[in-house]
Amino acid sequence: MRAVIYICFCLFTLSCTQKKQSENDAVKLDHTRSVSKGDSAIGIPKTLTEIKSAYSNTINNLKQNSLQADSVKYNCAGERSGTITYFEKDGKLILIKHSYNEYDHFSAVDQYFIKDDSLYFTYSQQTAWSFESGSAAESTTKDDITESRIYITNNQAILCLEKRYTIKSKSTNNPIPDQIQNKSVECKNTGSIIRNLKNLLAFKSKPEGSCLGK
Template sequence: MKYAIIALLLLFTTACENQEKQKEDVLTEIPTTPPSKSVEGEIPLKIQSLGDVKQAYEKTNLDITHNRYTSSSFTYNCNGERGGTVTYYLNDNKLRLIEHAYNEYSHNEAVDRYYVLNNQPYFIFYKHTTWQFDGEAEEEEGATKDDISEKRYYLINNSLTECLEKKYTTRSTGKATDPDGIGNKTVSCPPVNELLEDFTKLYENKDTRGKLECL
């Protein structure tokens, strides 16, 4: 009887140890960084913090990636000097994003994105590119380089709360540049009315279709 009890105790102890080990193995598989709320949550009803900006921004990008929004667009060409496409993304007839992709002459191109909630922008992203022939690439004729500037503007109640900038150069030859490896720098914010003036112009054309001469 004594040996039977000891055997049962040993069996119980082994089972407990195995259970604890399994629990530890499971815990090691859980990521230390929690998943973004925007992936599982919804766009906030109102932007009140930088956290709300991030959540709404990520959720909008996710929905667009999965084709959950409807879209409409128009194009324009202003005397061959500047031309582009303006695209509006909507969710349940609510405007979520305005994307303005355009070029000026042949060496400048840009993409401006206005993330919108309650018909007001809460995050603005500019990516402007100027390209030219790369005089430093002696080994390959016709090599080019792109000088790229990215700007990020965070707004709460139509007031700028943070402004960031990133500049880098990519080349058609040599080692590729990883933009994600370059940090953003905090910069002085421009007058908010300048940003809202461009946004308002695009917003007022949200029902435009087809092709225009000048925007």
């Protein structure tokens, strides 16, 4: 009789333990679901902190090759040519990269970061190259480079940063771009940026080789 009572007690204890473990697992699962739902519910970034976070997420996805990319090239009678790449995540456009050259002495890369069809950040690197003046510098070229970073909320710039530096072809002491501090500059109207973005969006459906803006 005592043996029967002992067995019943053990079965009851095991049942309670399994039930408690199941409840704990359910709580963990519900928490995971709520976090995932919260992540997907993040809207258009508006503050500097939100913009930087959204930017970092896009760059990480880019480095991990987890974005779908579609590129199209254009040529404007040899005066201007370039490549536009549209990056998507889960079917949504999140980045446009525009690399282009004008004549022989200017090149640029413009990047437009997008969330829910709204522009929140742009990065631009423009390079103008030329020969150094002076007989001693013959055949030596220099690249004058300007990097621009613009934080945007509701199509208005809220912070504009810039850095300028020069890279010389025969110099052994060129500056290291990542070690150069950005300087805060006065923000300009974003009208031209928005127009450029609209042109890039519209160009996606045009045939290869067409002239951008035509």
